Amino acid sequence: MDFISQEEAGGGYRWRNIPYDPLFSGASFHVLCGYRMQLGREWKNQSVRTHYARLYYVEEGEAVLEFDDEVLRLRPGYLYLIPSNVFHRHRCEESITLMWCHFRAEMHDGIGLFEMLRVPRELKVESRQEVESNFRELLAAMEVHSGWGELKRTQQLLGLLMPFLAADSDSLLRHDRASYLPVFRYLDSHLHEGLGLDVLAEQMGLSPEHFCRVFKRDFQVTPMRYVMRRRVHLAQQLLCQTNLKHYDISDRCGFSDTYHFSKVFKQMVGVTPSAYRGQHVS
Amino acid sequence: MDFISQEEAGGGYRWRNIPYDPLFSGASFHVLCGYRMQLGREWKNQSVRTHYARLYYVEEGEAVLEFDDEVLRLRPGYLYLIPSNVFHRHRCEESITLMWCHFRAEMHDGIGLFEMLRVPRELKVESRQEVESNFRELLAAMEVHSGWGELKRTQQLLGLLMPFLAADSDSLLRHDRASYLPVFRYLDSHLHEGLGLDVLAEQMGLSPEHFCRVFKRDFQVTPMRYVMRRRVHLAQQLLCQTNLKHYDISDRCGFSDTYHFSKVFKQMVGVTPSAYRGQHVS
Numbered sequence: 001m002d003f004i005s006q007e008e009a010g011g012g013y014r015w016r017n018i019p020y021d022p023l024f025s026g027a028s029f030h031v032l033c034g035y036r037m038q039l040g041r042e043w044k045n046q047s048v049r050t051h052y053a054r055l056y057y058v059e060e061g062e063a064v065l066e067f068d069d070e071v072l073r074l075r076p077g078y079l080y081l082i083p084s085n086v087f088h089r090h091r092c093e094e095s096i097t098l099m100w101c102h103f104r105a106e107m108h109d110g111i112g113l114f115e116m117l118r119v120p121r122e123l124k125v126e127s128r129q130e131v132e133s134n135f136r137e138l139l140a141a142m143e144v145h146s147g148w149g150e151l152k153r154t155q156q157l158l159g160l161l162m163p164f165l166a167a168d169s170d171s172l173l174r175h176d177r178a179s180y181l182p183v184f185r186y187l188d189s190h191l192h193e194g195l196g197l198d199v200l201a202e203q204m205g206l207s208p209e210h211f212c213r214v215f216k217r218d219f220q221v222t223p224m225r226y227v228m229r230r231r232v233h234l235a236q237q238l239l240c241q242t243n244l245k246h247y248d249i250s251d252r253c254g255f256s257d258t259y260h261f262s263k264v265f266k267q268m269v270g271v272t273p274s275a276y277r278g279q280h281v282s
Numbered sequence: 283m284d285f286i287s288q289e290e291a292g293g294g295y296r297w298r299n300i301p302y303d304p305l306f307s308g309a310s311f312h313v314l315c316g317y318r319m320q321l322g323r324e325w326k327n328q329s330v331r332t333h334y335a336r337l338y339y340v341e342e343g344e345a346v347l348e349f350d351d352e353v354l355r356l357r358p359g360y361l362y363l364i365p366s367n368v369f370h371r372h373r374c375e376e377s378i379t380l381m382w383c384h385f386r387a388e389m390h391d392g393i394g395l396f397e398m399l400r401v402p403r404e405l406k407v408e409s410r411q412e413v414e415s416n417f418r419e420l421l422a423a424m425e426v427h428s429g430w431g432e433l434k435r436t437q438q439l440l441g442l443l444m445p446f447l448a449a450d451s452d453s454l455l456r457h458d459r460a461s462y463l464p465v466f467r468y469l470d471s472h473l474h475e476g477l478g479l480d481v482l483a484e485q486m487g488l489s490p491e492h493f494c495r496v497f498k499r500d501f502q503v504t505p506m507r508y509v510m511r512r513r514v515h516l517a518q519q520l521l522c523q524t525n526l527k528h529y530d531i532s533d534r535c536g537f538s539d540t541y542h543f544s545k546v547f548k549q550m551v552g553v554t555p556s557a558y559r560g561q562h563v564s
Contacts, residue, residue, distance in 0.1 A: 013321070016315060024433060026310045032300060033298060033299050042294065043295065145300070150307060151444065154440060155441060158440070159437060161433075162437060166430055189526060238471075242471035243467065
């Protein structure tokens with residue numbers, strides 16, 4: 001990645017600026033809720049998938065966390081990360097004391113950070129004292145309903161998430177993300193149109209088959225599924241921030257019709273567009 | 283501010299979600315550069331105003347920082363915050379050792395966080411050791427050109443900025459920001475149109491004069507100046523993320539013509555739209 005510019009101050013001091021990272025600059029975070037709880041055998045769920053991600057820290061006790069491809073035994077002194085939109089279920093056989101939070105971590109395009117990256121789901125913490133103090137500060141900031149509280153929660157959340165990224169930072173760098181920039185740029189300005197795999201592949205000079213394969217390898221999602229997520233994300237913004245009618249939003253986001261819009265939206269977000277607007281607009 | 287929803291998990295555990303904060307959720311951060319430097323008498327600048335904000339921490343020595351309405355003497359053990367788009371100048375009479383960084387802190391609408399808030403420009407740090415370690419980690423992360431580096435810098439930057447917000451968190455809460463939501467929502471969907479003060483005032487049921495007065499009191503900027511900033515911010519995004527021509531961008535952002543677009547853009551960003559695109563698109 002190149003430095004985009006060099007600047008100079010009075011006295012001839014020079015410095016170089018770091019360019020915006022095409023995927024991570026403009027990432028945003030929001031903690032929905034967080035608690036410390038002692039849970040018993042009644043803590044048991046059928047398979048669920050949520051639009052938010054989850055972070056658990058085990059203080060004491062045990063429980064079982066199952067993914068479709070992996071079974072984890074929750075243990076004291078470990079952190080667990082459940083990305084958004086991933087099916088999982090849990091059960092507790094005796095008791096467990098957890099600090100936990102639900103959060104959204106999104107890249108500039110609204111795609112869940114941990115959906116895009118292959119990070120570990122379980123991590124032994126280096127210092128229990130440090131992580132517990134970090135988590136406690138996050139929970140304390142839940143009580144502060146102000147801009148300060150919002151930013152404080154983001155700071156504490158980042159502190160808890162960084163080790164997951166550091167632990168596997170190779171995977172963040174595995175592909176040259178910059179090579180996908182023409183695709184992301186094209187998407188940004190053509191999302192409202194009917195977009196085919198061929199026109200996306202063309203932006204990188206690849207055949208549709210080859211493009212689909214490398215995209216899926218690098219982002220763990222097919223290009224057309226990614227396009228749908230982008231459309232839904234845009235729709236979420238328009239639902240919250242405007243008074244536009246559903247058919248207008250459907251149109252601006254490139255859905256073929258409002259029926260298709262509602263169906264895809266419900267599938268990805270878990271609620272209908274109307275319910276979503278109702279929840280986010282007071 | 284109300285909680286938007288209550289959720290329930292297996293076993294009957296209940297929790298409440300914190301709603302998105304209309305201004306602070308989706309805030310994003312980007313550190314452009316950061317260094318530790320020993321500076322001498324040659325560190326001297328004419329009055330400058332930049333599109334990024336600055337943070338200084340003084341380790342040793344002294345210098346003078348002048349704003350249009352205030353003169354500060356930079357002192358060891360203090361942090362200094364210069365918001366974006368604020369005229370200032372500095373001079374050093376002997377020598378000074380600084381840790382400093384340039385950064386952008388933007389609310390979801392692209393407006394500089396510290397342009398909107400009245401926070402102190404000078405702050406005595408509680409623990410020099412802690413702040414120095416925080417700043418050192420920020421500087422170390424400048425060398426890491428990856429998503430991890432980007433997020434680590436954000437985490438460290440937030441750590442350094444929080445005391446500025448906490449110190450004056452009353453000012454964050456001074457006005458009920460939620461009451462402005464209809465205005466911000468209206469803006470989001472009508473930015474490309476010719477917008478008058480009267481139509482914005484109408485969203486809050488106020489007279490144009492009254493609206494202008496309270497808006498300026500609460501955001502330290504007139505409503506029409508705010509609209510221009512939003513237009514320029516949208517133009518910046520379109521310049522970076524699309525191949526749209528200037529006249530198209532000018533049109534989509536609600537400028538009356540490309541001449542007006544270029545003039546306002548240059549005035550606010552410091553460079554022409556073409557130069558800006560050149561810097562940000564590799």
